[in-house]
Amino acid sequence: MRRAAGDAGPVLCVLMAILVLWYAAAAALNLQWERDQAERAGRAPSLTQMLSAAMSQDRPVLPAPHQVAVEIWKTTVDKKITSKRSLVYHSWVTLSATLLGFAMGTLLGVLLAVGIVHSRALDLSLMPWIIASQTIPILAIAPMIIVVLNAVGISGLLPKALISTYLSFFPVAVGMVKGLRSPDAMQMDQMRTWSATTAQTFWKLRLPSSMPYLFASLKVAVAASLVGAIVGELPTGAVAGLGARLLAGSYYGQTIQIWSALVTASILAAALVAIVGAMHRRVLRRMGAAA
Amino acid sequence: MIGRIAQLPPLPLAAAAAALAWLALGAAHAPAGMPPWGWAATLGAWACAWALVESLARSGWRHAGLAAPAVFGLTVLFLWEAVTRGAGVPAVLLPPPSMIAERIADSWHILWADFSQTFLKAVLIGYALGCGAAVATALLIDRSEFLQRGLLPVGNMVAALPIVGVAPIMVMWFGFDWPSKAAVVIIMVFFPMLVNTVEGLKSAERMQRDLMRTYAAGYWQTMGKLRLPAAAPFMFNGLKICSTLALIGAIVAEFFGTPTVGMGFRISTEVGRMNLDMVWAEIAVAALAGSAFYGAIALIERAVTFWHPSQRR
Structure with missing residues (x-):
């Protein structure tokens, strides 16, 4: 904790710098348009007038941070949650697909890892393919999965969740294989002297010692799930969800809407990673390890 | 059963898997759909391939690390081809690999x-x-x-x-x-x-x-x-x-x-x-x-x- 407190100052400084840079960039990018407008109208407004106008355009090239903040406030707090224009509603659509995909991906990853650790044939034949599977840009396949499943009559949550599953199973599988193999020879020998069965060794030694690896991978996996769910929403024709907000915003040139969806997605990602981190500390404390 | 045949050395297993796969693929192209013996051959080829991987894993051969995933990949391709052709899965859902290769x-x-x-x-x-x-x-x-x-x-x-x-x-x-x-x-x-x-x-x-x-x-x-x-x-x-x-x-x-x-x-x-x-x-x-x-x-x-x-x- 002491280290985290020591880093707070520099992190805040960097965040402030990013904010200042953002304002400067917004001013620079949006002023051009204001200047053109003024020239066309034959006016010669002062720089401060132009600056304040540049900060409150309807469709700025780059919206200023406070515009995005106002938009998020308007679409979360001021709108009813059930409204189609509420960001809370859209976030929930994305979040539910993310969580379902994350759960399925974690389960698949753990099962694969258990199989790989216990069978040499699986280890030899499956492991290279698991790694190769990630060099395939799965997000490119997303539209096809959605459309094909739609044709079979499966639509809604599951197709999106499947894309999240594909993205999240990999870090879990790789991390768990490492984790389940982390007990050293001495510990494995100890289990053997107690004539423990494979199942007992698994539950009492392998699984507990894999927990740090599992949670480290879960943090990566949950972020990947969110990306999968957002991209999964793109090809369905922008119905609901944060991805749909991005697509609709890009169709109609609503830059503020795009940025607010983007910032919301980032907050969601940070919150999910933080939740997994909190679970990690809790589990480690329950197991008696120093967090 | 698979464990028993996995005791065999890899070479005859590979030959058996290849022969059964060839039979199954031939049957899958039958106009009236896959006959029952075609499905049996498919399952047999799959079992032989599985036993082959196990046998490779045990053989300690220098190139086992390369051969095992290759066999696995070929098996997946074969099952994909045999099932999509044999069961007549419409190409709109999942085209067989041979059709994709033609398209490429x-x-x-x-x-x-x-x-x-x-x-x-x-x-x-x-x-x-x-x-x-x-x-x-x-x-x-x-x-x-x-x-x-x-x-x-x-x-x-x-x-x-x-x-x-x-x-x-x-x-x-x-x-x-x-x-x-x-x-x-x-x-x-x-x-x-x-x-x-x-x-x-x-x-x-x-x-x-x-x-x-x-x-x-x-x-x-x-x-x-x-x-x-x-x-x-x-x-x-x-x-x-x-x-x-x-x-x-x-x-x-x-x-x-x-x-x-x-x-x-x-x-x-x-x-x-x-x-x-x-x-x-x-x-x-x-x-x-x-x-x-x-x-x-x-x-x-x-x-x-x-x-x-x-x-x-």
Whole structure:
């Protein structure tokens, strides 16, 4: 904790710098348009007038941070949650697909890892393919999965969740294989002297010692799930969800809407990673390890 | 049962699997659909292939690490072909691999045009610029401990964010052609590369740096002879992660608007027209390009960081 407190100052400084840079960039990018407008109208407004106008355009090239903040406030707090224009509603659509995909991906990853650790044939034949599977840009396949499943009559949550599953199973599988193999020879020998069965060794030694690896991978996996769910929403024709907000915003040139969806997605990602981190500390404390 | 036949040496098992697979594929092409003995042959071929992998795993053969995944991959391809042909799965749902191969052979010039638009322009240029900028930034940050402590947590956080979302903005700013896709790639690869490089630059130990000082080495000499080589394993890790990210970024960015060429464009339009064999052909090209890109970087890594424990054999 002491280290985290020591880093707070520099992190805040960097965040402030990013904010200042953002304002400067917004001013620079949006002023051009204001200047053109003024020239066309034959006016010669002062720089401060132009600056304040540049900060409150309807469709700025780059919206200023406070515009995005106002938009998020308007679409979360001021709108009813059930409204189609509420960001809370859209976030929930994305979040539910993310969580379902994350759960399925974690389960698949753990099962694969258990199989790989216990069978040499699986280890030899499956492991290279698991790694190769990630060099395939799965997000490119997303539209096809959605459309094909739609044709079979499966639509809604599951197709999106499947894309999240594909993205999240990999870090879990790789991390768990490492984790389940982390007990050293001495510990494995100890289990053997107690004539423990494979199942007992698994539950009492392998699984507990894999927990740090599992949670480290879960943090990566949950972020990947969110990306999968957002991209999964793109090809369905922008119905609901944060991805749909991005697509609709890009169709109609609503830059503020795009940025607010983007910032919301980032907050969601940070919150999910933080939740997994909190679970990690809790589990480690329950197991008696120093967090 | 499979355990029993897995006791056999690999060679007869491979022959049996191949013969049964040949029988099953022949049966799958029967006009009246797959006869029952065809399904039996399919299952038999699968069992033999499984036993072959087990037998290979036990044989301790030098190339088992290469042969086992190859057998596994061929088995998957075979099952895919036999089931889609045999059960008459409509090509709209899942075309058999042979149909995809035909499509690749027929329309390689379209595939090549898409490949050069997406991969040779957007991915490679964006990747080079993004990783280059990240390394340069890391070298700058490296001189200030304050910036490091502030930027690293932020960089780690940004690496977890759904960066793909900036794609519509980049398309708005830089137009439909490849520069907007390259911009998305730059943003996607920047932070993972930055974090890995900064991490790597820290890996040279105090003692080693002190030794460089006793040799009266300057900043650039210490950098070139000690710290950059020490950072190389970390940097290659970042480069490998970024290679897959770059391809994803470029393809997804194309969903938001492109000229009428490019892998992402082709995939989204052909899906709309239900030309699934073309989509799969494009996916095969993407998978091949992604694997080759990753493999090339892994090869360079082996040549450059041959001294690292993970590369020694």
